[in-house]
Amino acid sequence: MSLAQRLREAELDPRLLGMGIALVAIWTVLDATTGGVFLSARNLYNLAVQSSVVGIMATGMVFVIVARHIDLSVGSVLGFTGMAMAVMQTEWLPADAGWNWPVSLAAGIALGTAIGAWQGWWVAYRGVPAFVVTLAGLLMFRGGAYLLTDGRTVAPLHATFQLIGGGLEGSIGTTWSFLLGGLAILATLASRALRRRSRRRHGFAPLPLWAEVGRCAVAVAIIAGFVMVMNAYTRPRSEVGRGVPIPVLILIATALAMTLLSRTTRFGRYVFAMGGNPEAAALSGVDVKRVTVGVFAWMGGLAALAGAVTTARLAAGTNSMGTLAELSTIAAAVIGGTSLAGGVGSVPGAILGAVIMQSLENGMVLLGVSSALRQVLIGAVLIGAVWLDSAMRRRRTST
Amino acid sequence: MTAPLVELRGVEKRFGGVYAVTGVGLALYAGEVVGVLGHNGAGKSTLMKVLSGALPLDAGEIRIDGRPVSIQSPRDARRHGIETLYQTLALAENLGAAANLFLGREIVTRLGTLDDHAMERAALEVIRRLSPHFDDVRTPVQNLSGGQRQMVAIARAIHFDARVLIMDEPTAALGPAESGAVGALIARLKAEGLGIFLVSHDLHDVFEISDRVAVLANGRLVGVRNTSEVTREQVLEMIIGGADSA
Ligand SMILES: Nc1ncnc2c1ncn2[C@@H]1O[C@H](COP(=O)(O)OP(=O)(O)OP(=O)(O)O)[C@@H](O)[C@H]1O
Ligand SMILES: [Mg+2]
Numbered sequence: 105m106s107l108a109q110r111l112r113e114a115e116l117d118p119r120l121l122g123m124g125i126a127l128v129a130i131w132t133v134l135d136a137t138t139g140g141v142f143l144s145a146r147n148l149y150n151l152a153v154q155s156s157v158v159g160i161m162a163t164g165m166v167f168v169i170v171a172r173h174i175d176l177s178v179g180s181v182l183g184f185t186g187m188a189m190a191v192m193q194t195e196w197l198p199a200d201a202g203w204n205w206p207v208s209l210a211a212g213i214a215l216g217t218a219i220g221a222w223q224g225w226w227v228a229y230r231g232v233p234a235f236v237v238t239l240a241g242l243l244m245f246r247g248g249a250y251l252l253t254d255g256r257t258v259a260p261l262h263a264t265f266q267l268i269g270g271g272l273e274g275s276i277g278t279t280w281s282f283l284l285g286g287l288a289i290l291a292t293l294a295s296r297a298l299r300r301r302s303r304r305r306h307g308f309a310p311l312p313l314w315a316e317v318g319r320c321a322v323a324v325a326i327i328a329g330f331v332m333v334m335n336a337y338t339r340p341r342s343e344v345g346r347g348v349p350i351p352v353l354i355l356i357a358t359a360l361a362m363t364l365l366s367r368t369t370r371f372g373r374y375v376f377a378m379g380g381n382p383e384a385a386a387l388s389g390v391d392v393k394r395v396t397v398g399v400f401a402w403m404g405g406l407a408a409l410a411g412a413v414t415t416a417r418l419a420a421g422t423n424s425m426g427t428l429a430e431l432s433t434i435a436a437a438v439i440g441g442t443s444l445a446g447g448v449g450s451v452p453g454a455i456l457g458a459v460i461m462q463s464l465e466n467g468m469v470l471l472g473v474s475s476a477l478r479q480v481l482i483g484a485v486l487i488g489a490v491w492l493d494s495a496m497r498r499r500r501t502s503t
Numbered sequence: 504m505t506a507p508l509v510e511l512r513g514v515e516k517r518f519g520g521v522y523a524v525t526g527v528g529l530a531l532y533a534g535e536v537v538g539v540l541g542h543n544g545a546g547k548s549t550l551m552k553v554l555s556g557a558l559p560l561d562a563g564e565i566r567i568d569g570r571p572v573s574i575q576s577p578r579d580a581r582r583h584g585i586e587t588l589y590q591t592l593a594l595a596e597n598l599g600a601a602a603n604l605f606l607g608r609e610i611v612t613r614l615g616t617l618d619d620h621a622m623e624r625a626a627l628e629v630i631r632r633l634s635p636h637f638d639d640v641r642t643p644v645q646n647l648s649g650g651q652r653q654m655v656a657i658a659r660a661i662h663f664d665a666r667v668l669i670m671d672e673p674t675a676a677l678g679p680a681e682s683g684a685v686g687a688l689i690a691r692l693k694a695e696g697l698g699i700f701l702v703s704h705d706l707h708d709v710f711e712i713s714d715r716v717a718v719l720a721n722g723r724l725v726g727v728r729n730t731s732e733v734t735r736e737q738v739l740e741m742i743i744g745g746a747d748s749a
Contacts (some may be wrong), residue, residue, distance in 0.1 A: 302620045303620055305620070306620040306621060306623070306624040307624060308620065308623070308624070364616075367617075368616040368617050369615075369616060369617065370609055370611070370617065373598075373602060373606070373609065373617060376595070376597060376598060377595040377598060377602075377606055379597065380595035380596050380597035380598055381593070381594065381595045381596060381597075383591075383593065384592075384593040384594055384595050384603075384606075385595060385606065386557075386577070387555075387557055387577050387587075387589065387593045388577065388593070388606040388607035389576070389577050389578040389581060389606075389607035389608070390606065390607055447595070447596070447597035448597060
């Protein structure tokens with residue numbers, strides 16, 4: 105049996121597998137060249153936290169790009185909503201109220217969702233190309249972030265709110281990490297078992313046992329390894345492990361939710377159908393305009409969530425937050441296998457893309473590469489990744 | 504006499520200044536197949552798209568069971584039991600056969616999530632009735648052959664208990680065995696009491712299957728004939744000459 109056949113039988117996405125291999129290769133090289141610093145618990149912990157903001161937004165960008173659109177405004181929306189949350193917390197709501205931070209967080213996410221829906225409305229119902237609408241959004245909301253406070257930095261933020269940024273106290277500790285990790289493993293195994301049962305019930309052969317066991321083993325290893333590394337990084341001057349950082353927990357929850365949204369809901373199915381053939385989707389009774397608004401609304405809400413994490417991490421609202429984040433977000437989605445032609449992409453791929461980009465960035469910082477050179481190299485990687493992907497696709501379709 | 508299943512009256516559809524269809528009146532009764540013929544660009548697909556809700560009409564009226572109805576979208580048409588096989592197939596290339604077949608009408612679990620296994624099983628069943636060798640309802644349809652894709656689109660049109668079936672060139676990409684299967688399928692659906700519009704360039708097929716033929720030329724209806732009362736030569740003349748010679 106050929107490798108390709110085996111992959112197909114195991115229902116492994118060759119693209120995702122390729123990216124996984126690329127990530128392992130990058131990590132191996134960086135670890136060797138940094139003398140073991142790169143794969144230390146401390147650095148991996150930082151890498152995870154650094155990946156979370158772009159990762160959160162990349163899960164939404166997958167939907168936008170799959171639907172044949174683009175959102176250039178996410179960095180500015182991040183900045184604007186982050187600033188709005190900071191102002192709300194410190195100046196509008198009573199500073200010492202316990203409900204202050206949840207209310208401002210919810211209001212911020214609602215604001216981001218509304219901004220996204222508003223942009224989506226222009227795209228869907230007024231026929232203005234998404235490129236133009238969101239380019240305008242990039243300008244407007246960056247300006248808006250400044251106007252909110254005339255450029256003043258806003259601090260201090262609520263102590264509890266700051267935890268979602270993943271600072272010194274912003275992780276859940278070793279016990280909770282073990283517990284959640286264990287739960288995640290159980291949930292993975294249970295969902296695989298349910299899937300096998302469902303396939304049998306509908307008269308389809310379940311995955312061959314070797315593939316099933318392999319999949320489960322890899323999933324368990326990743327979850328367990330992740331928890332152990334996060335627990336191995338200790339708090340300063342102590343032996344107490346930190347556990348999973350809260351922003352990473354938010355990223356994982358977001359990725360899970362968005363994966364389910366894309367694979368198990370009508371909305372997700374319609375986004376992919378629209379990306380594959382908008383006319384066919386409309387002829388099948390899909391309300392293409394409403395789905396378009398929905399896609400941008402999700403993206404706006406996720407940009408606001410990323411804004412909350414950024415603001416909390418800085419412990420302040422500044423009007424430059426999220427500058428150029430739209431580029432890293434789009435790059436993460438594209439490196440993660442999302443096709444700019446629409447119709448193709450996956451949430452796990454986008455997360456992998458975000459981690460790959462952040463690994464390169466982080467590794468080059470460790471190696472003392474200047475920020476100017478880092479930009480050049482990351483740009484080159486973006487071209488290379490997309491070229492590789494399209495070259496592989498050509499080969500696959502021509503044979 | 505019972506009202507026709509579908510009746511088009513004075514239907515008109517313009518694209519900019521171009522009259523793609525104008526002043527067309529045509530009825531379809533339950534249990535009958537009406538062949539729709541005409542030269543390339545005569546307006547056959549446009550007329551069918553007006554009925555399927557893909558194109559809103561500019562003037563005229565659509566009646567179902569004798570009552571005027573408003574068909575503004577494909578969903579309206581489906582609500583009235585009108586199912587369509589489009590000439591362009593209208594498949595999302597990146598989705599599998601099952602996802603395409605159920606697009607817009609997904610089977611969901613009790614939790615409201617997509618029940619892909621149930622859809623795959625049902626899709627496999629319908630498609631295999633037409634094409635026994637079909638085996639992969641998950642692979643994106645862009646990886647299927649032209650004929651297989653056409654089978655998927657046909658399966659989608661017949662799966663949902665239509666009363667009115669529009670088939671715009673159903674056998675264009677099919678091999679002889681599959682064409683035969685589709686012909687038999689149309690005969691069976693007709694016997695079940697469906698009304699069927701069959702658009703085709705294949706006069707042989709049309710004469711074999713349809714009860715009446717309607718000929719369009721340059722967006723106008725040239726004439727409607729009982730298939731048993733005309734010869735192929737007469738129909739051909741109507742198509743080419745654009746005049747009611749018979
Ligand atoms: N979306 C559109 N925009 C503009 N003009 C159109 C459009 N669709 C069809 N037309 C025009 O309307 C006329 C009728 O086209 P239609 O597709 O109905 O022809 P047809 O009879 O189905 O032809 P064929 O046998 O080639 O399928 C043609 O002149 C065509 O150019
Ligand atoms: Mg046509």
